[in-house]
Amino acid sequence: MNLCIDIRKNTYYDSVALMVITKEIKKLPYVNEIIVGMGTELNKELADNLNLSNNEIKSLTPNDFFIAAFASEEEDKAAVKIVNKVNELLNSKNEKSDTEDEYKPNTFNAALKHMKDANMAIISLPGKYAADEARKALKNGLNVMLFSDNVTLEEEIELKMIGRDKGLLVMGPDCGTAIINHVPLCFANVVRKGDIGIVGASGTGTQEVTVLIDKFGAGISQAIGTGGRDLKSAVGGIMMIEGFKALIDDPETKVIVLVSKPPAPEVAKKILDMVSLTNKPVVVDFIGGDREEIESSGAYACISLEDAAYKAAALSKGDTVYDYIGFTQPENEIDLLVEKEMVKFGIEQKYIRALYTGGTLADEAMKLLDKEGYDIYSNIPLKPEFRLKNILKSEMNTCIDLGDDDFTVGKPHPMIDPMGRVERLHQEAEDEEVAIILMDFVIGYGSNVDPAGEMLPQIIAAKKKMESRGKYLCVVGYICGTEADPQNYKEQKEKLEQAGVILMPSNAQAVRYCAKLMKKLNK
Amino acid sequence: MTSINELFSKDIKAINLGLESFCRDLKDQHVPCVQVNWRPPSEGSKLLSILEDENIACKIEKANAEAIDKLLSAQPILIGVGNAGEVIPKMTKKTILHAGPPITWDRMSEPLKGAIIGGLIYEKLADSEAEAVRLAASGEITFEPCHHYNAVGPMAGVVTYSMPVWIVQNKTFGNYSYCTFNEGLGKVLRFGAYSTEVLDRLYWMQNSLAPVIKEALELKGGIDLKTIIAQLLQMGDEGHNRNKAATSLLFRELAPFIVKTKFSDEQKSEVLTFIDKNDHFFLNVSMPACKCSLDPLRDIEYCTVLYTMSRNGTDFGIRMAGTGGEWFTAPCEMVEGLYFPGFDESDANPDLGDSCITETAGIGGFAMATAPAIVQFVGGTPKDAINYTNSMYEITCAENNAYKIPNINFRGVPTGIDMRKVIETRILPVINTGIACNRAGVGQVGAGVVNPPMKCFEDALKFFIKKNNLL
Numbered sequence: 001m002n003l004c005i006d007i008r009k010n011t012y013y014d015s016v017a018l019m020v021i022t023k024e025i026k027k028l029p030y031v032n033e034i035i036v037g038m039g040t041e042l043n044k045e046l047a048d049n050l051n052l053s054n055n056e057i058k059s060l061t062p063n064d065f066f067i068a069a070f071a072s073e074e075e076d077k078a079a080v081k082i083v084n085k086v087n088e089l090l091n092s093k094n095e096k097s098d099t100e101d102e103y104k105p106n107t108f109n110a111a112l113k114h115m116k117d118a119n120m121a122i123i124s125l126p127g128k129y130a131a132d133e134a135r136k137a138l139k140n141g142l143n144v145m146l147f148s149d150n151v152t153l154e155e156e157i158e159l160k161m162i163g164r165d166k167g168l169l170v171m172g173p174d175c176g177t178a179i180i181n182h183v184p185l186c187f188a189n190v191v192r193k194g195d196i197g198i199v200g201a202s203g204t205g206t207q208e209v210t211v212l213i214d215k216f217g218a219g220i221s222q223a224i225g226t227g228g229r230d231l232k233s234a235v236g237g238i239m240m241i242e243g244f245k246a247l248i249d250d251p252e253t254k255v256i257v258l259v260s261k262p263p264a265p266e267v268a269k270k271i272l273d274m275v276s277l278t279n280k281p282v283v284v285d286f287i288g289g290d291r292e293e294i295e296s297s298g299a300y301a302c303i304s305l306e307d308a309a310y311k312a313a314a315l316s317k318g319d320t321v322y323d324y325i326g327f328t329q330p331e332n333e334i335d336l337l338v339e340k341e342m343v344k345f346g347i348e349q350k351y352i353r354a355l356y357t358g359g360t361l362a363d364e365a366m367k368l369l370d371k372e373g374y375d376i377y378s379n380i381p382l383k384p385e386f387r388l389k390n391i392l393k394s395e396m397n398t399c400i401d402l403g404d405d406d407f408t409v410g411k412p413h414p415m416i417d418p419m420g421r422v423e424r425l426h427q428e429a430e431d432e433e434v435a436i437i438l439m440d441f442v443i444g445y446g447s448n449v450d451p452a453g454e455m456l457p458q459i460i461a462a463k464k465k466m467e468s469r470g471k472y473l474c475v476v477g478y479i480c481g482t483e484a485d486p487q488n489y490k491e492q493k494e495k496l497e498q499a500g501v502i503l504m505p506s507n508a509q510a511v512r513y514c515a516k517l518m519k520k521l522n523k
Numbered sequence: 524m525t526s527i528n529e530l531f532s533k534d535i536k537a538i539n540l541g542l543e544s545f546c547r548d549l550k551d552q553h554v555p556c557v558q559v560n561w562r563p564p565s566e567g568s569k570l571l572s573i574l575e576d577e578n579i580a581c582k583i584e585k586a587n588a589e590a591i592d593k594l595l596s597a598q599p600i601l602i603g604v605g606n607a608g609e610v611i612p613k614m615t616k617k618t619i620l621h622a623g624p625p626i627t628w629d630r631m632s633e634p635l636k637g638a639i640i641g642g643l644i645y646e647k648l649a650d651s652e653a654e655a656v657r658l659a660a661s662g663e664i665t666f667e668p669c670h671h672y673n674a675v676g677p678m679a680g681v682v683t684y685s686m687p688v689w690i691v692q693n694k695t696f697g698n699y700s701y702c703t704f705n706e707g708l709g710k711v712l713r714f715g716a717y718s719t720e721v722l723d724r725l726y727w728m729q730n731s732l733a734p735v736i737k738e739a740l741e742l743k744g745g746i747d748l749k750t751i752i753a754q755l756l757q758m759g760d761e762g763h764n765r766n767k768a769a770t771s772l773l774f775r776e777l778a779p780f781i782v783k784t785k786f787s788d789e790q791k792s793e794v795l796t797f798i799d800k801n802d803h804f805f806l807n808v809s810m811p812a813c814k815c816s817l818d819p820l821r822d823i824e825y826c827t828v829l830y831t832m833s834r835n836g837t838d839f840g841i842r843m844a845g846t847g848g849e850w851f852t853a854p855c856e857m858v859e860g861l862y863f864p865g866f867d868e869s870d871a872n873p874d875l876g877d878s879c880i881t882e883t884a885g886i887g888g889f890a891m892a893t894a895p896a897i898v899q900f901v902g903g904t905p906k907d908a909i910n911y912t913n914s915m916y917e918i919t920c921a922e923n924n925a926y927k928i929p930n931i932n933f934r935g936v937p938t939g940i941d942m943r944k945v946i947e948t949r950i951l952p953v954i955n956t957g958i959a960c961n962r963a964g965v966g967q968v969g970a971g972v973v974n975p976p977m978k979c980f981e982d983a984l985k986f987f988i989k990k991n992n993l994l
Contacts, residue, residue: 124541
């Protein structure tokens with residue numbers, strides 16, 4: 001063991017900084033004992049106690065800096081290393097970024113003191129705590145985006161009544177998507193500013209409509225979320241009605257779109273009655289709702305989310321409004337694409353397995369396939385007889401919503417963490433009767449940074465596996481997102497196309513394309 | 524138009540509770556967003572709702588306002604020096620005062636036992652360690668918290684009959700407080716050392732230091748400590764773990780009068796050198812200043828403001844204005860900190876000393892933002908230190924009108940710890956502190972940051988509810 005000593009007369013460093021350095025240096029494997037300090041009486045005594053002292057150290061004053069260490073290696077080498085390390089630490093710059101240091105208050109009230117003019121509370125806490133925090137936010141005049149689920153119906157009604165009385169938004173519970181004042185909240189996409197205002201009771205439904213409106217060249221003024229239960233009779237559509245009113249009064253909004261699963265009849269009536277209160281055109285997509293009833297109110301009814309987006313965009317731009325049922329590409333090109341795929345399938349391949357991360361997209365897929373006459377098994381089936389006996393095992397034609405509670409208890413949503421779908425795809429590729437895999441890739445704020453990249457290796461592996469058995473796995477995909485989203489849309493598209501995924505420009509088109517394939521497969 | 528339309532014309536400013544990525548996404552878009560460091564409410568916070576009843580909440584608010592008035596109007600003045608036995612009421616030859624809440628000899632930690640052994644030898648009640656231990660265990664000695672005698676003591680806080688003490692008076696209310704002189708670092712009584720070297724120093728302090736300063740103070744008259752504390756906060760001291768600037772200020776007040784005393788030049792020089800060499804000399808003055816500022820809060824009915832926080836190395840104790848002399852105790856925590864060369868966690872004694880009276884009064888850890896030189900104790904950057912101070916605003920009632928922190932726009936230090944806010948926010952007071960060695964006589968082994976146990980606050984809440992028949 002060697003004693004290494006370095007002394008710098010009249011060099012001052014703060015004692016606490018030196019204690020931190022001593023602690024760091026002690027971690028070096030070849031350092032047995034070390035003291036880095038100023039020549040104070042205390043430090044000199046400590047050095048003495050550790051046998052790190054000599055006459056030179058004893059003579060130091062509190063203005064002198066010294067390093068004394070016992071090292072296990074050759075004296076010269078260790079001494080140089082120790083001194084270098086001390087110098088490095090003495091001169092190291094703090095590289096912590098400002099955001100890491102950002103003050104995080106412990107409670108809502110403290111946060112409010114920190115940001116006195118806050119106007120939006122975003123709450124994604126466990127359901128049993130979420131309502132209390134939402135109540136506090138409303139009490140203090142903040143609008144609420146309540147992402148949490150597992151909030152009771154009673155609490156939802158109470159919160160929405162408070163919101164209505166105070167003129168505040170209560171978006172949720174279980175509301176994943178909103179765009180307020182062009183700011184995407186939670187799971188939402190970066191879309192063009194424009195004059196189309198949306199009130200949506202479905203997260204991915206709203207995402208799909210806003211994204212497609214952007215694709216059709218129009219833009220969004222506001223997209224207000226309500227949560228999925230808003231239009232049930234118990235809640236009575238409180239937020240849809242308040243949001244609708246606000247859009248009617250909003251000078252920036254020229255066209256209004258309402259998106260929801262079919263509401264309770266009396267709620268549907270209340271809302272449709274309001275259509276006559278405004279001169280603004282209203283597009284109503286009560287997904288699978290009664291077309292005649294909607295049209296008799298003076299609103300435009302829709303056959304898909306894409307159709308809703310198309311009609312809204314056409315109204316915004318002054319174009320002719322018609323049902324958008326086809327493909328963006330000419331029909332003959334699509335048929336050619338169908339033919340090209342058909343020749344690759346092996347015998348007995350006939351089923352579709354749709355693995356969705358977006359619930360409303362899954363629902364739309366089942367409704368479109370149902371119209372074509374297919375029975376689709378699911379964890380969220382259109383009819384109870386098609387409920388999967390075991391949600392972990394697909395049957396015949398199956399469409400899964402991987403974002404449903406069935407799959408997300410204790411796990412992140414598949415839009416954030418695609419692991420669940422990666423495993424499921426692997427499993428589907430084991431089934432030789434499977435012909436088509438249909439998948440959504442939802443990008444935008446909130447979603448995984450690279451959903452295509454996460455799925456890619458499994459898509460390639462699944463295709464190979466089928467190929468090795470003389471079969472062909474056709475993978476059809478749809479990217480719900482815009483080029484302005486934080487993920488690189490182009491790169492997502494290229495990755496998937498290179499792996500042989502057939503991409504369609506909307507969920508409806510992707511489903512329709514699959515339907516064309518299925519028709520041929522089942523001949 | 525509904526007021527939803529008003530929102531449409533504003534910029535979004537968000538508070539995010541839950542998934543932090545939602546906050547990051549907003550910040551990426553340059554939308555202001557505050558992330559809440561949310562935790563589920565505790566059992567204690569459920570009890571707290573009893574205090575939210577309008578009638579009782581109103582009484583508490585009124586009582587707390589009175590407490591803050593009293594605390595902010597305090598005027599601590601250093602008025603003199605005396606011997607503990609002569610100036611501290613009820614002090615007897617066989618009374619030993621110690622830091623923290625009440626404790627019996629058998630439960631005391633090593634540094635406190637060591638200091639008591641030293642105290643007994645110093646008083647010549649015992650002439651060996653063995654005899655001192657026998658005497659301490661015999662029941663002949665009265666052990667009492669300093670806090671029961673208007674006194675405070677750093678670390679072990681041992682005060683015996685013959686020890687010289689600072690006398691501080693709160694001019695506004697007339698009450699007094701007392702504290703021994705700071706011995707410096709290394710082997711010292713307050714860390715449980717009692718070697719000849721330690722005792723010799725104590726005798727020197729009794730026979731030279733105290734008489735010289737006593738006479739100097741008589742020549743000068745009182746020293747306004749509120750002014751010094753206000754200044755130390757503007758000079759990079761927080762008044763607990765860093766007392767460099769304050770010691771210099773006190774030195775400047777005393778030196779001209781020490782020179783005028785009748786003692787020999789050598790004695791005067793020794794005294795001035797002793798003060799100069801001890802960066803913590805002022806700590807034993809700031810502590811009684813805080814003590815006499817806080818004591819008038821005791822017995823304000825319905826008041827939830829703390830007037831004592833203190834530890835004896837075994838238990839942490841707090842006292843609250845609305846519950847009188849009742850201590851709420853729980854086992855002391857270990858200090859998170861940095862160690863002197865040659866020491867580590869295994870050498871550390873649990874938290875010890877009355878010095879967190881400084882935090883109780885709003886300085887020390889509460890004023891961390893003002894002491895950039897020692898931010899390594901709390902994470903390394905001045906921003907970390909500011910965050911510490913910021914979080915203390917959440918558990919206090921007021922901002923001090925005299926003690927201000929320059930680098931947060933001269934905001935007053937967070938003042939008046941409210942038990943309710945501690946329980947509601949789950950933010951515990953932060954205490955800057957030295958770390959004593961767990962073996963008697965070794966001394967200080969490091970310094971760092973510690974919190975009181977939450978149980979103290981929960982027990983205070985339960986007692987408060989019971990005392991005021993609120994259930």
